[in-house]
Amino acid sequence: MVTITDIANRAGVSPSVVSRIVNGDKKLRVSAATRARVQAIIEETGYKPNVAARSLRSSETGLLALVVHDITNPVYSEIVAGAQAGASEFDKIILVGEADSLGANVSKIESLIAGGGVDGLILQGAGTELDKAIEHAVSRKIPLVFLQSGDINIAPVLRMDDLLAGKMATQYLIDHGHKNIGVISTKRNLQFSEARLDGWKQALLEASLPISESAIAAANPNYESGYHAAKELFEQRPDITAILVSNAMSAVGALAYLNDAGKRVPEDVSVIGINDVNLAEFVRPALTVVKMPLRTMGLEAVRMICSGKTSSNKKLEILDQAPLLVERSSVSKR
Amino acid sequence: MVTITDIANRAGVSPSVVSRIVNGDKKLRVSAATRARVQAIIEETGYKPNVAARSLRSSETGLLALVVHDITNPVYSEIVAGAQAGASEFDKIILVGEADSLGANVSKIESLIAGGGVDGLILQGAGTELDKAIEHAVSRKIPLVFLQSGDINIAPVLRMDDLLAGKMATQYLIDHGHKNIGVISTKRNLQFSEARLDGWKQALLEASLPISESAIAAANPNYESGYHAAKELFEQRPDITAILVSNAMSAVGALAYLNDAGKRVPEDVSVIGINDVNLAEFVRPALTVVKMPLRTMGLEAVRMICSGKTSSNKKLEILDQAPLLVERSSVSKR
DNA sequence: TAGCATTGGTAAAACGATTGCTCAACACTT
DNA sequence: AAGTGTTGAGCAATCGTTTTACCAATGCTA
Numbered sequence: 001m002v003t004i005t006d007i008a009n010r011a012g013v014s015p016s017v018v019s020r021i022v023n024g025d026k027k028l029r030v031s032a033a034t035r036a037r038v039q040a041i042i043e044e045t046g047y048k049p050n051v052a053a054r055s056l057r058s059s060e061t062g063l064l065a066l067v068v069h070d071i072t073n074p075v076y077s078e079i080v081a082g083a084q085a086g087a088s089e090f091d092k093i094i095l096v097g098e099a100d101s102l103g104a105n106v107s108k109i110e111s112l113i114a115g116g117g118v119d120g121l122i123l124q125g126a127g128t129e130l131d132k133a134i135e136h137a138v139s140r141k142i143p144l145v146f147l148q149s150g151d152i153n154i155a156p157v158l159r160m161d162d163l164l165a166g167k168m169a170t171q172y173l174i175d176h177g178h179k180n181i182g183v184i185s186t187k188r189n190l191q192f193s194e195a196r197l198d199g200w201k202q203a204l205l206e207a208s209l210p211i212s213e214s215a216i217a218a219a220n221p222n223y224e225s226g227y228h229a230a231k232e233l234f235e236q237r238p239d240i241t242a243i244l245v246s247n248a249m250s251a252v253g254a255l256a257y258l259n260d261a262g263k264r265v266p267e268d269v270s271v272i273g274i275n276d277v278n279l280a281e282f283v284r285p286a287l288t289v290v291k292m293p294l295r296t297m298g299l300e301a302v303r304m305i306c307s308g309k310t311s312s313n314k315k316l317e318i319l320d321q322a323p324l325l326v327e328r329s330s331v332s333k334r
Numbered sequence: 335m336v337t338i339t340d341i342a343n344r345a346g347v348s349p350s351v352v353s354r355i356v357n358g359d360k361k362l363r364v365s366a367a368t369r370a371r372v373q374a375i376i377e378e379t380g381y382k383p384n385v386a387a388r389s390l391r392s393s394e395t396g397l398l399a400l401v402v403h404d405i406t407n408p409v410y411s412e413i414v415a416g417a418q419a420g421a422s423e424f425d426k427i428i429l430v431g432e433a434d435s436l437g438a439n440v441s442k443i444e445s446l447i448a449g450g451g452v453d454g455l456i457l458q459g460a461g462t463e464l465d466k467a468i469e470h471a472v473s474r475k476i477p478l479v480f481l482q483s484g485d486i487n488i489a490p491v492l493r494m495d496d497l498l499a500g501k502m503a504t505q506y507l508i509d510h511g512h513k514n515i516g517v518i519s520t521k522r523n524l525q526f527s528e529a530r531l532d533g534w535k536q537a538l539l540e541a542s543l544p545i546s547e548s549a550i551a552a553a554n555p556n557y558e559s560g561y562h563a564a565k566e567l568f569e570q571r572p573d574i575t576a577i578l579v580s581n582a583m584s585a586v587g588a589l590a591y592l593n594d595a596g597k598r599v600p601e602d603v604s605v606i607g608i609n610d611v612n613l614a615e616f617v618r619p620a621l622t623v624v625k626m627p628l629r630t631m632g633l634e635a636v637r638m639i640c641s642g643k644t645s646s647n648k649k650l651e652i653l654d655q656a657p658l659l660v661e662r663s664s665v666s667k668r
Numbered sequence: 669t670a671g672c673a674t675t676g677g678t679a680a681a682a683c684g685a686t687t688g689c690t691c692a693a694c695a696c697t698t
Numbered sequence: 699a700a701g702t703g704t705t706g707a708g709c710a711a712t713c714g715t716t717t718t719a720c721c722a723a724t725g726c727t728a
Binding site for chain 3: 016022050056
């Protein structure tokens with residue numbers, strides 16, 4: 001455990017000098033000779049500053065917490081990947097936490113935040129589990145950003161253009177000649193989910209197509225729930241020829257149901273999803289989707305936090321980057 | 335920023351007392367009255383100990399680093415999930431790092447480890463990128479476990495029964511009447527991958543079936559690579575009626591290739607994979623696989639680290655939990 | 669009632685790095 | 699030669715906890 005004092009002693013200087021060299025401090029001028037000598041010793045001993053001591057003194061930890069609901073959902077992996085890219089711009093590390101409704105980890109995450117263990121906090125689709133953590137973050141003035149949904153009075157909420165996404169997807173189905181268009185929305189009544197549903201409605205409205213409640217199903221953002229929602233929807237409305245599924249995993253589930261039910265995709269039923277994940281490309285037929293800028297969202301969240309835009313900027317921020325329609329094989333002309 | 339001294343002052347006691355109460359120390363006896371008073375103040379103020387100060391003093395951070403290659407690969411998600419379950423047993427938090435070959439994060443991870451920022455380190459399929467980090471961990475005596483492959487002279491290596499898995503899968507194909515059985519192995523020459531390939535060979539040997547080099551292809555553990563490996567394999571050996579794919583993502587890729595090439599699965603070609611991930615269940619036909627105890631591996635790694643079994647136990651540890659054959663729809667009788 | 673153990677607590681030294689302040693030495697300017 | 703600036707560096711306080719050592723008061727035993 002070589003410390004800064006060890007280095008200082010071996011170099012015959014004071015710890016301050018070593019510290020300034022390590023941190024590249026401008027204030028303190030250090031002679032080229034001393035610098036070289038110290039740096040050589042640092043190299044030789046493999047000295048690295050103790051992170052606890054450093055963050056105790058400077059109250060910066062170099063850690064950013066990103067809390068998601070379900071780490072196994074590929075959608076979140078994309079957000080994480082984006083956040084990690086952003087983190088490396090600012091020399092930070094992303095700490096990925098998972099806060100399911102059970103909340104086993106929640107109390108640890110809470111302590112970490114309340115104890116100043118992180119420099120910033122990114123919450124994806126925050127539910128009530130994390131209310132205490134949020135409270136702590138606010139009172140400690142730890143920069144905080146919500147992703148996709150959250151309370152705008154507490155911190156900025158970063159969203160993608162979900163309304164447009166819902167509209168684009170639906171419009172695409174309409175353009176392909178579909179008239180009976182169903183939707184599998186995402187449960188939990190989250191803000192982004194509502195927006196996507198609104199997009200569906202708007203597109204139908206503008207095309208003067210009927211909007212019927214019976215064409216709306218809802219699913220949690222996972223495979224099984226998508227499967228069952230599709231089952232219910234088609235048992236009730238066998239006339240539907242195309243569906244919009246508002247999240248990626250449910251879309252894959254819906255696809256599987258249709259396959260199992262003997263309906264061919266896209267010959268009998270067309271399917272379009274929102275959110276692109278690798279998975280959408282891997283299933284057969286490959287899923288046509290509206291690709292959301294998930295990666296960018298993760299990236300941007302980190303940037304907001306690290307550049308101090310979170311305190312001034314308490315508002316809903318919609319990412320510039322527009323959704324992108326990715327055509328694959330699950331939609332056909334009617 | 336309420337500190338332990340604040341609490342102590344308000345309660346009219348010394349910080350030591352507060353510390354002992356917070357940490358449930360047995361050594362120091364504290365009267366019920368004092369305890370109640372202090373605890374009430376803690377509640378009221380929402381005091382949480384500063385993690386930096388605490389870890390500076392106690393040299394424990396409560397963080398465990400788990401470094402994987404590709405966080406978007408669902409296989410790793412499973413390991414992470416298991417590790418998180420283990421972590422909550424020991425009041426720790428899992429810090430998931432990603433160390434791709436580019437290694438942007440690597441230097442941060444290194445500093446974190448070298449600086450005593452974590453209590454333990456779990457490395458999955460460690461390549462050379464992390465050699466420095468490993469060195470630091472060793473010299474700092476930070477508990478270290480390798481997953482799936484690593485240098486046994488440095489730290490324990492936790493493996494699943496990969497040989498058995500390869501054998502079981504191949505045997506299953508043999509039992510279904512297949513005689514021309516190909517394999518898509520996993521590249522990078524990793525230990526676990528070799529073992530699975532050996533399992534394939536053993537099963538064929540025991541069944542007196544020929545082992546030909548031309549029936550062996552190799553793929554990186556991702557979709558694209560699996561797709562191409564399958565393409566090459568079948569262009570070279572159209573007589574093959576069944577393949578074993580030694581990792582999950584490649585199996586899905588292989589499935590997609592077969593579909594695109596107009597070969598029906600399982601009517602024309604049977605496919606069995608190793609490693610179960612949600613994905614295997616989601617594709618059509620659903621993939622028959624040998625399910626590996628990935629979750630358990632993550633869990634066990636954490637347990638080894640937190641119970642101090644890493645220093646004494648430098649050996650290859652194969653998980654008790656055996657692979658499990660999960661029958662779905664991608665294999666048929668011949 | 670002296671001696672000793674127990675109870676309930678305090679004081680202060682770490683832990684390792686950062687940083688504001690001070691200061692000596694030297695170089696210029698006037 | 700005095701004054702002023704600059705360069706190179708050291709001192710010591712500080713961040714918030716934990717923990718060892720110590721102590722006063724009380725109770726108990728012989």
